[in-house]
Amino acid sequence: xxxxxxxxxxxxxxxxxxxxxxxxxxxxxxxxxxxxxxxxxxxxxxxxxxxxxxxxxxxxxxxxxxxxxx
Amino acid sequence: xxxxxxxxxxxxxxxxxxxxxxxxxxxxxxxxxxxxxxxxxxxxxxxxxxxxxxxxxxxxxxxxxxxxxxxxxxxxxxxxxxxxxxxxxxxxxxxxxxxxxxxxxxxxxxxxxxxxxxxxxxxxxxxxxxxxxxxxxxxxxxxxxxxxxxxxxxxxxxxxxxxxxxxxxxxxxxxxxxxxxxxxxxxxxxxxxxxxxxxxxxxxxxxxxxxxxxxxxxxxxxxxxxxxxxxxxxxxxxxxxxxxxxxxxxxxxxxxxxxxxxxxxxxxxxxxxxxxxxxxxxxxxxxxxxxxxxxxxxxxxxxxxxxxxxxxxxxxxxxxxxxxxxxxxxxxxxxxxxxxxxxxxxxxxxxxxxxxxxxxxxxxxxxxxxxxxxxxxxxxxxxxxxxxxxxxxxxxx
Numbered sequence: 435x436x437x438x439x440x441x442x443x444x445x446x447x448x449x450x451x452x453x454x455x456x457x458x459x460x461x462x463x464x465x466x467x468x469x470x471x472x473x474x475x476x477x478x479x480x481x482x483x484x485x486x487x488x489x490x491x492x493x494x495x496x497x498x499x500x501x502x503x504x
Numbered sequence: 505x506x507x508x509x510x511x512x513x514x515x516x517x518x519x520x521x522x523x524x525x526x527x528x529x530x531x532x533x534x535x536x537x538x539x540x541x542x543x544x545x546x547x548x549x550x551x552x553x554x555x556x557x558x559x560x561x562x563x564x565x566x567x568x569x570x571x572x573x574x575x576x577x578x579x580x581x582x583x584x585x586x587x588x589x590x591x592x593x594x595x596x597x598x599x600x601x602x603x604x605x606x607x608x609x610x611x612x613x614x615x616x617x618x619x620x621x622x623x624x625x626x627x628x629x630x631x632x633x634x635x636x637x638x639x640x641x642x643x644x645x646x647x648x649x650x651x652x653x654x655x656x657x658x659x660x661x662x663x664x665x666x667x668x669x670x671x672x673x674x675x676x677x678x679x680x681x682x683x684x685x686x687x688x689x690x691x692x693x694x695x696x697x698x699x700x701x702x703x704x705x706x707x708x709x710x711x712x713x714x715x716x717x718x719x720x721x722x723x724x725x726x727x728x729x730x731x732x733x734x735x736x737x738x739x740x741x742x743x744x745x746x747x748x749x750x751x752x753x754x755x756x757x758x759x760x761x762x763x764x765x766x767x768x769x770x771x772x773x774x775x776x777x778x779x780x781x782x783x784x785x786x787x788x789x790x791x792x793x794x795x796x797x798x799x800x801x802x803x804x805x806x807x808x809x810x811x812x813x814x815x816x817x818x819x820x821x822x823x824x825x826x827x828x829x830x831x832x833x834x835x836x837x838x839x840x841x842x843x844x845x846x847x848x849x850x851x852x853x854x855x856x857x858x859x860x861x862x863x864x865x866x867x868x869x870x871x872x873x874x875x876x877x878x879x880x881x882x883x884x885x886x887x888x889x890x891x892x893x894x895x896x897x898x899x900x901x
Contacts, residue, residue, distance in 0.1 A: 436699075437638035437770070444777045451784035465781065472778040478638060479767045479774065484668035486657055488648065489691055497648075497671050 444471045518588035527586035559596035581605040627747040641668040643692040643701040648673035652756040659760035676705040681715030689724040704735030716743035735759035858888040875901045
């Protein structure tokens with residue numbers, strides 16, 4: 435799931451939860467989904483440091499940042 | 505004979521020059537020299553041939569429409585008007601348009617290619633795609649050496665440390681450049697883990713931009729499967745790749761800024777949504793609780809368990825959600841999200857348990873329906889403080 439999709443779904447859930455005609459079961463399911471989505475979003479934003487790599491003859495290799503200084 | 509001041513003399517000569525219709529619409533061909541691209545955007549230069557030279561100026565309002573970067577030695581055709589700069593007593597050409605004359609055929613071919621691709625709709629505004637809000641992995645098509653790639657890495661990481669970059673090293677100038685760039689784009693296009701591509705070249709004003717006007721390169725950019733950001737041209741020398749890309753930036757750093765959001769800002773947005781989520785759910789639970797209290801106060805219900813049961817299920821499921829490592833982590837991380845997510849604690853089932861509710865578990869799972877229980881089955885009941893085991897004696901559905 436992309437960040438956009440997660441945020442969009444989260445927005446839908448908040449909107450749905452704010453409406454009155456929801457069963458308890460349904461609202462709880464939505465709430466749980468929302469909590470999970472918040473977590474997904476947060477992980478995407480604060481996740482591990484990304485890799486800097488390069489294509490080398492069809493393979494992917496680490497890109498040494500000193501390479502850029504040549 | 506009347507004695508004139510210098511100012512009067514210069515003004516008189518200027519007026520004479522400006523009153524000559526021939527001089528007010530001239531086309532002059534010559535070689536550029538003393539080119540000075542002023543920070544104001546005005547371009548100052550001389551035009552010369554073997555025997556003579558004349559000063560010229562192109563003001564920003566005109567210069568910003570230049571399709572190329574003027575450089576010393578270029579053979580150009582200028583159109584404009586002749587006047588005198590009174591302060592220096594120097595006559596000069598005020599240039600409206602300037603085209604390369606020496607590379608006439610090549611320039612014409614470029615103009616024609618641009619018109620053809622434009623007609624085809626390759627540069628159309630409705631083709632432009634929005635960039636992903638939070639790119640996961642960005643392909644970077646540029647020279648692996650030089651400032652461009654370094655700037656992109658630095659800026660992208662500073663804005664979003666989680667972003668991954670996949671650099672596709674290419675030749676950005678010379679005869680082999682178009683093949684090299686088309687090949688790299690083709691390789692990136694086949695991957696499914698790239699959600700954005702930056703195509704750029706290093707700094708330096710003398711670089712040959714030919715590769716970024718090559719039809720195959722332009723088409724590869726225009727039809728690339730994911731959004732593209734070009735960081736090829738500068739203010740005055742846009743290339744066709746700049747037109748073909750979904751967005752263009754003046755520098756590689758600016759391209760990285762366009763491509764990568766500042767995660768702090770997005771965290772705030774997510775935090776606000778999480779806050780709204782909690783508020784709505786808490787409100788709902790309060791409403792349910794009031795409804796339940798209203799019922800219990802009437803003392804008319806025959807089977808109290810059927811009324812309480814859904815709420816026990818609610819508690820159980822809330823606790824389940826709360827105890828997940830996911831939520832735990834959410835609660836213990838820093839930042840905006842934490843502040844809002846922290847309100848989850850207000851929803852803690854423990855708070856509810858303290859009011860006298862209990863959670864019944866069978867085999868480690870919360871019991872939701874009485875009919876799922878068997879007589880003689882062992883169940884565990886959690887109170888606000890401590891738990892106890894018991895055996896089911898009877899079941900009423």
